[in-house]
Amino acid sequence: MSRRVRVNPIACEAHGMCAELLPERITLDEWGYPVVDEKPVSGEELAHAKRAAQACPTFALLLERPR
Amino acid sequence: MTPELLAASSGSSGYWYLTRSTGTVALLLLTASVVLGVVDVRRWSSQRWPRFVIDSLHRNTALLAMVFLVLHILTSVLDGFAPISLADAIVPFGGSYRPLWLGLGAVSFDLLIAIVLTSVMRARIGVTTWRTVHWLVYASWPIALLHGLGTGSDVTRTWQLAISVVCAAGVLLALLARVLDRAAASPAARNAALGGAGAFSLFLALWLPSGPLGSDWARRSGTPTSLLPHASAHNKGAKR
Numbered sequence: 001m002s003r004r005v006r007v008n009p010i011a012c013e014a015h016g017m018c019a020e021l022l023p024e025r026i027t028l029d030e031w032g033y034p035v036v037d038e039k040p041v042s043g044e045e046l047a048h049a050k051r052a053a054q055a056c057p058t059f060a061l062l063l064e065r066p067r
Numbered sequence: 068m069t070p071e072l073l074a075a076s077s078g079s080s081g082y083w084y085l086t087r088s089t090g091t092v093a094l095l096l097l098t099a100s101v102v103l104g105v106v107d108v109r110r111w112s113s114q115r116w117p118r119f120v121i122d123s124l125h126r127n128t129a130l131l132a133m134v135f136l137v138l139h140i141l142t143s144v145l146d147g148f149a150p151i152s153l154a155d156a157i158v159p160f161g162g163s164y165r166p167l168w169l170g171l172g173a174v175s176f177d178l179l180i181a182i183v184l185t186s187v188m189r190a191r192i193g194v195t196t197w198r199t200v201h202w203l204v205y206a207s208w209p210i211a212l213l214h215g216l217g218t219g220s221d222v223t224r225t226w227q228l229a230i231s232v233v234c235a236a237g238v239l240l241a242l243l244a245r246v247l248d249r250a251a252a253s254p255a256a257r258n259a260a261l262g263g264a265g266a267f268s269l270f271l272a273l274w275l276p277s278g279p280l281g282s283d284w285a286r287r288s289g290t291p292t293s294l295l296p297h298a299s300a301h302n303k304g305a306k307r
Contacts, residue, residue: 015110017119055119058194 002042003063005049007034011060018061021052040066082146087220089139091230094215096132098234100125101208105241109248126186133183136176149294165289168217171210178207205260208238209267216271217288222279235271239264 005025007018014032024045025037041049046063053061103125112118140156143149151169155162157177159170185192185200212235221227246252246260278284286295 015118017117017122020117020119055122057122059190 001046002040002066003046003049004038004040004066005036005052006038006062006064007036008060008062009033011058013058013060015057017055017057018052021055022048025049026052034061080146080148082142083148083220086139086142086146089135089142090215090219091221091227093132093135093139094211094234095230096128096135097208097211098237100129100132101204101238102241103128104204105245108251109244129183133179136179140176150291163291164294165218168214168288171217172214175207175211175214178203178210182207205242205263216275216279219279239268 005022012033014028014034016028016032016034018034019026019028022045025039025041026034029035041063049063053059053063103121107118107121107125110118112121140153143151144153144156149164151162151164155164155169156173159173159177160166162169182201182204185197189197212231216222216231219227222231242260242264246257252260279288286292
């Protein structure tokens with residue numbers, strides 16, 4: 001199973017917790033908004049991605065099935 | 068003989084000590100959770116205290132406070148000396164033991180249940196509704212403090228007074244930090260918070276000396292007369 005990490009830019013309020021919990025895929029731009037590496041994540045990394053998605057205060061971090 | 072030993076020898080169960088201590092611990096945990104919640108919403112963090120740590124600590128201290136409140140309620144019911152039923156913990160002002168002050172505890176607990184449930188369902192109900200309900204904590208905390216001051220057996224003890232003062236100062240500072248943030252609080256919210264905090268502080272300053280710190284509070288707070296210690300010398304100080 002693999003998932004693609006995406007950000008809902010409307011819901012995102014630049015809390016930055018995703019970048020703390022998934023630094024392998026997410027960095028923050030100069031205003032604190034996430035810049036996401038959208039290559040699919042799987043395995044152990046997916047577990048970290050799920051935790052990052054759950055920690056998002058505005059539910060703006062999405063894990064989508066790759067098309 | 069100390070009041071504790073006297074109370075123990077006159078038939079008080081261990082539950083009574085548990086209900087007092089869990090109440091104090093719950094106050095400390097609720098205070099920590101409020102302070103951490105404000106640190107969280109103000110987005111204060113450092114290398115050693117990243118945001119996800121503050122956020123998890125806020126949530127976990129709040130849930131731990133709920134566990135202690137359940138223990139606090141169960142032990143006060145199980146104790147059996149004071150006539151407190153499980154319903155009194157949820158439905159306010161219906162009991163026969165210090166109904167107003169016990170009822171405030173029930174009100175505070177009900178508000179906390181609403182806050183916890185909406186937090187658990189946050190993904191379903193949406194962030195806006197969740198946040199609106201979460202403001203109730205600023206009512207729940209002072210109501211819980213009043214409950215503690217009005218029912219507590221240890222209110223007049225120095226250590227308990229110190230804990231109450233430190234907790235009140237912590238929440239007051241957190242409230243100021245919360246509403247003085249221009250980006251996150253409207254002028255109306257700021258004025259309401261400052262006015263509320265000022266009025267509450269003034270009320271405590273005027274009420275405490277003649278209330279729980281004054282004489283004969285056990286009777287005046289609504290303890291059933293059958294439970295009151297009679298005015299014999301050896302029972303003096305065994306107020307519950």
